[in-house]
Amino acid sequence: MIADPIALRLGDPSDTLRLGTGMATVLGKAAGTIVVLLRGDLGSGKTTLVRGLVAALPGGDEAEVASPSFNLVNIYPTRPEVVHMDFYRLRGNQAGELFEEYAEAAPPGGTGPGRILAVEWAEHLPDDCLAGDHLSLTWRYDGTGRRVTIEAHGETGAALVSALAAHLRETCHPRNRTD
Secondary structure (H helix, E strand, O other): OOOOOEEEEEOOHHHHHHHHHHHHHHHOOOOOEEEEEEEOOOOOOHHHHHHHHHHHOOOHHHOOOOOOOOOOEEEEOOOOEEEEEEOOOOOHHHHHHHHHHHHHOOOOOOOOOOEEEEEEOHHHOOHHHHOOOEEEEEEEEEOOEEEEEEEEEHHHHHHHHHHHHHHHHHHOOHHHEOO
16 A cells, blocks of 8 residues: 655644644554654654644543653653654664664553554664654744645555545645645
8 A cells, every 4th residue: 555645734833733633533543553753853843743642642631741852752641652752862773772662562551552652853763763664754844834744654654644644634724735
């Protein structure tokens, strides 16, 4: 299965929060560990997206989402569990080892929907960490707003991007679409 990338214009942070909410609708139903790689400059919207994602999942009302720049990993009490990582200060093998620790570890309980692994500054991961199925979101500044491109990698990623595209067509205001 091949899924076309999704390109969106996000005019302000509320648009980014809504995208996170839409992603929660789709990713919250997926099984296993879902990897979401986030790339973009400082202040581009990566943490805001995670805030919208977490808030829309069951248990998200108990979470206080903040950038994990200094402690590297935040785990939120959502269903599925969201593991929020930030590799701004890590590179190469250090980033790869921490990523693999959470990508391979099963969440507590051993059953259920698994987890969502949201990784900020994913460009700092070694290439071998990028081989598995994942979603990749890349932000670019666009005047007062942002453009985000969502791409699928692997069969699971393609299925998720297709489902997300269908969900966004139903729920997002057309002004946000660029494709």
